[in-house]
Amino acid sequence: MNEVFAIADEVAVFRDGQYIGLQRADSMNSDSLISMMVGRELSQLFPVRETPIGELLLSVRDLGLDGVFNNVSFDLHAGEILGIAGLMGSGRTNVAETIFGITPSTRGQITLDGKALRITDPHMAIDKGFALLTEDRKLSGLFPCLSVLENMEMAVLPHYSGNGFIQQKALRALCEDMCKKLRVKTPSLEQCIDTLSGGNQQKALLARWLMTNPRLLILDEPTRGIDVGAKAEIYRLISFLASEGMAVIMISSELPEVLGMSDRVMVMHEGELMGTLDRLEATQEKVMQLASGMTAVH
Amino acid sequence: MNAITDNKPATATVKRRRRLPTELSIFLVLIGIGLVFEVFGWIVRDQSFLMNSQRLVLMILQVSIIGLLAIGVTQVIITTGIDLSSGSVLALSAMIAASLAQTSDFSRAVFPSLTDLPVWIPVAVGLGVGLLAGAINGSIIAVTGIPPFIATLGMMVSARGLARYYTEGQPVSMLSDSYTAIGHGAMPVIIFLVVAVIFHIALRYTKYGKYTYAIGGNMQAARTSGINVKRHLIIVYSIAGLLAGLAGVVASARAATGQAGMGMSYELDAIAAAVIGGTSLAGGVGRITGTVIGALILGVMASGFTFVGVDAYIQDIIKGLIIVVAVVIDQYRNKRKLKR
Numbered sequence: 129m130n131e132v133f134a135i136a137d138e139v140a141v142f143r144d145g146q147y148i149g150l151q152r153a154d155s156m157n158s159d160s161l162i163s164m165m166v167g168r169e170l171s172q173l174f175p176v177r178e179t180p181i182g183e184l185l186l187s188v189r190d191l192g193l194d195g196v197f198n199n200v201s202f203d204l205h206a207g208e209i210l211g212i213a214g215l216m217g218s219g220r221t222n223v224a225e226t227i228f229g230i231t232p233s234t235r236g237q238i239t240l241d242g243k244a245l246r247i248t249d250p251h252m253a254i255d256k257g258f259a260l261l262t263e264d265r266k267l268s269g270l271f272p273c274l275s276v277l278e279n280m281e282m283a284v285l286p287h288y289s290g291n292g293f294i295q296q297k298a299l300r301a302l303c304e305d306m307c308k309k310l311r312v313k314t315p316s317l318e319q320c321i322d323t324l325s326g327g328n329q330q331k332a333l334l335a336r337w338l339m340t341n342p343r344l345l346i347l348d349e350p351t352r353g354i355d356v357g358a359k360a361e362i363y364r365l366i367s368f369l370a371s372e373g374m375a376v377i378m379i380s381s382e383l384p385e386v387l388g389m390s391d392r393v394m395v396m397h398e399g400e401l402m403g404t405l406d407r408l409e410a411t412q413e414k415v416m417q418l419a420s421g422m423t424a425v426h
Numbered sequence: 427m428n429a430i431t432d433n434k435p436a437t438a439t440v441k442r443r444r445r446l447p448t449e450l451s452i453f454l455v456l457i458g459i460g461l462v463f464e465v466f467g468w469i470v471r472d473q474s475f476l477m478n479s480q481r482l483v484l485m486i487l488q489v490s491i492i493g494l495l496a497i498g499v500t501q502v503i504i505t506t507g508i509d510l511s512s513g514s515v516l517a518l519s520a521m522i523a524a525s526l527a528q529t530s531d532f533s534r535a536v537f538p539s540l541t542d543l544p545v546w547i548p549v550a551v552g553l554g555v556g557l558l559a560g561a562i563n564g565s566i567i568a569v570t571g572i573p574p575f576i577a578t579l580g581m582m583v584s585a586r587g588l589a590r591y592y593t594e595g596q597p598v599s600m601l602s603d604s605y606t607a608i609g610h611g612a613m614p615v616i617i618f619l620v621v622a623v624i625f626h627i628a629l630r631y632t633k634y635g636k637y638t639y640a641i642g643g644n645m646q647a648a649r650t651s652g653i654n655v656k657r658h659l660i661i662v663y664s665i666a667g668l669l670a671g672l673a674g675v676v677a678s679a680r681a682a683t684g685q686a687g688m689g690m691s692y693e694l695d696a697i698a699a700a701v702i703g704g705t706s707l708a709g710g711v712g713r714i715t716g717t718v719i720g721a722l723i724l725g726v727m728a729s730g731f732t733f734v735g736v737d738a739y740i741q742d743i744i745k746g747l748i749i750v751v752a753v754v755i756d757q758y759r760n761k762r763k764l765k766r
Contacts, residue, residue: 230650251652260650268650271643273710282640282651289633296631336651 133158141165143357165356173360174388175367181391182206185240185375186344188227192235196222197399200236204344209366209376211390213383214419218396220379221263224346227377228260229253254283259342261334263349263379269333270321277303277317280332284339306335311361327358334362338369345369346377351385363389383412397421448704449715456723463730470734481729483612487680489725490618491516491689493718494673495696496703497625498560498666500717503700504629504642505662506709507567507574511581512670512696515559516689518589519674523552524598524605524684532600536593545604552675553668559585560667564660582693589686598684609680617676621669626714638662642709698749699724706756 132139133153141148141164148164166173186204191197197219204210214220226233229247238245240256247253250260262268271279280303281288288295303317310331314324321329330350337345347366351359366389370376380386386393393410395402395418402418460476467475476482495512502509525536527548535541559581566577607613629635637658640648649655673692678684703720705712724745731741 228650249654250650251654254652262647262650268644268646271640271647271710273643274639278636278639282636282648282653285633285636286652292632292634294631294633294636 130158132161143167162356166360167357173363174385175364177367177371181208182373184242187239188236189239190236191223191226191233191238193222193226193231194234196231197226197396198235200396200401202394202401202404204375204377206343206373206375207370208392209370209378209390211386211393212377212379212396213381213386213393213415214396216381217398218419219399220396221348222399223396224260224348224377224379227253228258228346230260254340257341257343258346259283259337259340259344260346261330261337261348261350263352265326265329265333265353270329272320272322274321275318276307276312276314276321276324276332279321280306280317280336280339283336302339303335306339307332310335310338310365325355325358327354327361330354330362331358334365342374344375344377346379348379349381350378351380351382359385383415387412387415395419449713449719452703452716452719452723456719456726459723459726459730463726463733466730466734475730475733481733485725485729486615486722488728489721490614491673491677491680492692492695492699492724493618493721494621494669494676495689495692496699496717496721497621497714498669499693499696500700500703500705500712500714501625501629501638501662502574502666503697503705503707504638504709504712505659506642506645506707507659507663508578508697508707509563509663509666510575510578510693510697511559511563511585512666512673513689513692513694514582514585514589515556515667515670516674516677516692517686518559518585518592519552519555519671520678520688521589521592521598521674521684521686522555523548523671523675524601524678525593526551527601527605527678528598529600529602535600536598542602545602545608548605549608549675552678553671556671556674557664557668560664560670561660563667564663567663568656568659586686592686595686597686598678599682601679601682601684606679606682609676609678609682614676614680617672621672622714622718629714634658634661639710642711644710694749695724696721698745698752701749701756702752706760707753708756708760 136153138150139153139156139161140150141161143165162173182205184203185206188203189201191200200223202210212220212223222231225231227238227247229249229252232248238247245256247256253260266272271282277300281299284299284302285294288299300317306312307314307317312331312335313328314332321332324332334350350362350366354362366376366378378386378389387410390410391407393405393415395405395415397419398421402421405414463475467473495516499509499512526540526543527545528535528541530541532541563574563578563581566572567574629638637648637653640651640653641655641658645655674689677688681688699720700712700717701707701720702723703713703716703718705717727745727748728741731744732738
């Protein structure tokens with residue numbers, strides 16, 4: 129985005145195959161450009177939620193992974209969105225991967241519904257109702273040679289293959305329904321997934337996890353590499369899911385996104401939890417101060 | 427910058443011209459090779475290559491043994507692995523199964539007290555030996571994480587050694603009629619086709635199949651999606667071993683003897699059949715139908731070269747060339763996929 133302002137004299141905007149308009153770059157700012165691209169005012173990009181936060185779901189105490197992060201503690205309630213901010217390498221992704229069992233923790237404990245848990249593999253986490261949309265789609269999300277359908281159904285297969293055979297019709301119906309709800313644009317479910325745009329790939333992966341009906345949805349950079357329109361859709365979807373009672377952990381490098389979406393923001397720096405800020409007290413400056421390790425609030 | 431590049435409408439991809447399915451194109455290759463030999467047959471020997479049922483039956487019988495191995499190795503290659511041990515495991519299973527299938531009127535049986543056993547015992551033991559060898563391959567690969575190439579290379583050498591050590595190199599013969607019946611007539615072909623259908627269905631319509639493709643497509647994503655990757659790899663290698671064991675039973679029944687040198691370099695033919703049939707060494711891609719056609723191509727070529735009188739050594743040279751070409755085509759396909 130910033131490159132556009134740095135390089136271009138005039139900016140032409142297209143949306144959904146339509147020509148929206150042409151303006152001089154110096155007559156507009158990024159807010160007005162985004163609202164042209166999305167078709168809505170920027171203030172509507174992050175939906176307002178006013179749902180009362182539900183019961184305590186997940187309690188994490190002194191979680192640690194040797195040599196990577198230490199002493200991470202937080203509580204998460206149903207219907208709450210917890211943001212995790214921090215610079216690259218601050219251990220944000222590792223916390224998510226540890227909760228999900230990709231890299232089992234070496235210290236601390238996780239309590240779900242008041243019961244202590246030890247998760248050492250993702251399939252255990254999925255059984256408990258966890259879902260993790262990973263940071264790098266290509267590296268750990270997509271099955272590049274498989275169809276959209278196969279990509280979407282992978283996490284729910286155990287529930288749709290009682291005798292080993294897959295219940296094709298039921299699964300297809302579920303996937304079609306999900307595609308409609310999430311507005312995944314694909315010519316057909318048989319389409320190879322790597323022919324879709326980044327935003328549609330991301331929505332298909334999100335669909336993979338939503339089909340498991342998770343209680344806890346962990347999103348690691350959910351809007352990385354996708355266009356503003358798809359971003360807005362994902363924001364609305366996350367808000368909707370939280371208002372339905374899903375607990376959400378959202379990791380992001382984009383401060384406006386974390387601040388706009390989260391009820392609370394946890395800030396990490398070099399493997400340490402620097403502090404947790406409430407929605408009202410969280411500002412870009414405060415988050416950046418914590419993220420750069422200049423001050424710590426406990 | 428992503429904001430702009432990402433906004434292309436999805437419809438742009440629909441209009442791309444659809445290519446022929448891989449199976450159809452290699453089937454056409456098979457037909458083409460058959461026709462070439464037909465023409466050469468009339469030129470060189472003044473007789474038909476294809477219109478000779480005896481030759482075709484012999485060819486399909488030979489394809490059946492390699493085909494059983496190829497069905498197993500196809501699944502292994504789909505998971506981005508490789509199985510170099512199938513030929514040796516075939517020999518080991520053949521030896522052990524044959525040693526339990528001997529008749530009592532043979533004075534030098536391997537186990538004089540274990541003769542005239544019901545046929546299911548040598549068959550079950552033969553399959554069991556293969557299954558065990560495969561399970562060892564899979565466990566070593568899954569637990570230690572060493573490359574499948576090395577693990578199965580070790581098994582290839584050890585299983586061959588064990589097959590020789592078992593009777594100190596002596597062939598095991600005088601097998602019971604009920605055992606050799608497994609290799610009689612069209613039985614090997616029937617077994618091969620039944621196994622092919624079973625695994626064709628398993629790969630396409632079961633959780634086992636989807637997980638196999640998923641692991642080959644992206645192992646890390648497979649684990650994140652809740653697939654127990656290690657357990658699944660052990661299952662896939664065990665199945666490949668089981669099929670090698672089955673091939674050992676069928677081969678020893680057909681030859682009415684177990685010999686430690688059986689199945690020598692069959693593993694390479696099996697891999698070649700899979701690769702020629704469109705299974706990608708990069709993983710995630712491959713079908714049993716393709717592998718069956720790939721095995722038939724190898725069979726037609728071996729039979730055809732012999733028919734037109736090409737020297738056996740030169741046949742090997744050409745076979746090697748074809749395998750390399752098949753892999754080059756596979757690479758080319760992969761590169762195109764990445765460019766898109």
